[in-house]
Amino acid sequence: MPTQTRIVTPGPRDMTVRAEGGAILPIPPGWELLPPGDAGLTRRVKALGPTWTVEVERGRKRFSRGVWAPAEQIAKARRAVERTRATPEYAHRLEADRARRGRAQDAYVIDFTRHVEAFLAFHPTHAALGRVMAERIAAHATPVGSGTVARTARIPVAERAEAAVIAWLRHQTTAYDQMHIPRIQGMRREVRRKLAQRSRDLLTRYRRGEAPDPECPLALALAKPPKAERVRATPTPRPARVPVAAPTATVTPASGAQPAEAVAPGAGAHESAIRPAVARPTPPVQRSVKAPEDPREAKQRAVRERMLRRRGGG
Template sequence: MTAPPLDQQTLVVAPGKDDKTVRLESGDFAQIPVGWELLPPGDAGVTRRVKAAGPTWTVKEKKGRRMFSKGLWAKADQIAKARESMEATRSTATYAKAKQAAKKKRDEKQEAYVEDFHGAVVKFLRFDDQYEAMARRFATAVTQHATPVGSGTVARTERIPIQRRAESAVIAWMRHQTTGYDDMKIARVKGERREVRRQLAEQSRKLLHKYRSGAPDAMKLCPLAKALRG
């Protein structure tokens, strides 16, 4: 069976040689059909409606291990109609009410997650009773840095358990706040940065052990205590 013309197919493509071409999965380049327009990413409602009307070419670009959306090619009038339809929907009281309810739900979910994450950090720290107040200050600092929506930190991923997220967030916070990592000149050799991070993580774990064991001099000349005071 002969495949339909490209402008009648819904495809996932990569950026082309210029803004008028795309690269197909086969590796070949294809011209953007006449009358088509690129819908930038960012408006999920409009994008869904354009895709539903079809056909479309979704542009994705791989950077490192991640794929990034670069937009959606479709007929210009198709995109215009989707935008008009979405605007009409968003102007209704029903939509406004639903959006407000959704925001409230997201805020409640975020508040609950922040509380759970803070508890997971305190649990990971396991500081001796005499350093309990410091543990909670430390957990608050890590939580405030790591949990905001869109922060892109390990705390925002759901691929690993919250206990591991808490541990990774603590070690990352310490790497930036209690070591000279940010000012280090690390050779651009494969694996070198990973090795430096491993060494600093071990250094941070030794520092944490002092507070876990209740060492009476744990706070003396301690970079962690200094960072938390700052």
């Protein structure tokens, strides 16, 4: 039974992992893979004994693919977690944690909005426009799980605000989303650098207090409602009504009379007159045409017929 806790990567075959030194290790007998997703259960399993955590790299990030551990160790941890989560104290603690995270999120949104507005530093003439822009950028970048630069803790809040403003301008005031950028190393970074410089030049006009151009991309972007409001304001299309044809009454002609057309009910006397139906031309009958017989087969058939006649005559 292994006694060492490891961080491994998926192996080349099933039930194998690759250790840090590159060695291929088989999964010990009696071990199971605990899927990721339950942090509390994972902590309990790791605290009970040795485990192998499977991680994969995606760019500069590492993602967990689960934890290998003895089956009885996982079962014991799962029973302990279930007992803990069934208590009223655990439910109260969860509610308190949610409230605490909500207060922290609200405070962060306010602080981030202030840093965005400070970076914009619009002229007093455009101060109201700067507040609207700061609120929109904060509403887009600060939600938990958004994956934007505003959620990282690697750089100060002031740098996050600056990066969020440049990213918002790139998507809202340029054609970046419709650009076809070749998959060449460094090409996308170069395009973003040029667009960032263009966005900074645009912000400079508002910092100087210049009168905005009616076709200014920033003014046009702020004139539109936020994305969430546009989605809510879009009416749900109703299914088109299919017209139902009125029932028709068929008049049966007397013996010897020509068939009459169908007459809709409620028609006037002049419309209810029976009109003879127009005879439609009968399509020609398609007859099968026999393919010409092969001369060799015809000759062989004639020889067989002569032999049969001779035998019959003899």
